[in-house]
Amino acid sequence: MTDHPMLFSAPMVRAELDDRKTNTRRIPTPANTLFDGRPWTKLAKAQEWDWDKAWVDDGPSPMGNPGPYLKLPWLAGDADPYKDTVHRIYPKIQPGDRIWVKETHAFTECRVDYETGTEENNYEWQSEYGDPRDYLNANPRGGMCSTVRYAADGEDANPSELYPCIGFEGEVLRKAEIRWRPSIHMPRWASRLTLLVTAVKIERVQDISEADAIAEGIERYKSGWMPYTTAFYEADGLTPANYHPDPRESFRSLWIMINGLDSWNANPWVIAYAFTVEKQNIDQIGDRRQC
Secondary structure: OOEEEEEOOHHHHHHHHOOOEOEEEEOOOOOOEEEOOEOOOHHHHHOOEOHHHOEEEOOOOOOOOOOOEEEEEEOOOOOOOOOOOEEEEEEOOOOOOEEEEEOOEEEEEEEEEOOOOEEEEEOOOOHHHOOHHHHEOOOHHHOEEEEEEEHHHHHHHOOOOEEEEEEOOOOEEEEEOOOOEOHHHOOHHHOOOEEEEEEEEEEEHHHOOHHHHHHEOOOEEOOEEOOOOOOOEOOOOOOEOOOEOOHHHHHHHHHHHHHOHHHHHHOOEEEEEEEEEEOOOHHHOOOOOOO
8 A cells, every 4th residue: 555645626625525526537647657667767758659559458567567557659750660669657556545635725823922912813824833733733822723724615614804813802903814825735744635546547538437427526517517618607607507418528528627628639548546535634544445
């Protein structure tokens, strides 16, 4: 079992929290794959590969590595002596591995000043205090505490207009806004979602099944599924007026919204991960290997 971080957008985090999302698809890159069973070398990254002519091998490989993996040909001209070279591209994440979710977040500070009679909440952690983890769940009346906030929790949990300085009688002394940290900077200890990988496959993005499209976290809408990109709106100009009867069309619109129309039309290879969601930090759960 190996642990891996993975970035998720706020809508996808909400889908995981709502028990709607148990699949995710990622385009193969040197960061999430192995080249012939090893990390990509600088030379391998510099070469040109014919992804259009790649194909899936269900494995195992001659060396015994489990499949599936992608057979990737060298992109070369007829005169190139290496034109028939084919390499194996393996997903790094395998069934039984764990993924800890990285999302947009903020560390907040709360402390009491008995001289001025105020309780102050600063919505940006001060670096001179060290690691905010050391102050989590502390008693602010004892001096200071820190809290992790998550942008995916929305306006109710993270109002755009906050009151960071409040007098002991409840009067607002100062207002501020949360300053969000990008998901890539989330430390492992602050993650609140862990994904237990149950299956991995490689396919073209347009080959997604209806069941997998639903498992990607698309939302029910009207009599069908949400149109994430549409040209038809209700009178308010915001509410989609149409819906997709086929969940695959809803997923298509979601992919286009995130990655652009050209990405969908290119029909890239994707690594499809299936998982169960644990709503806990990765270090708070035991070894729950799925296979």
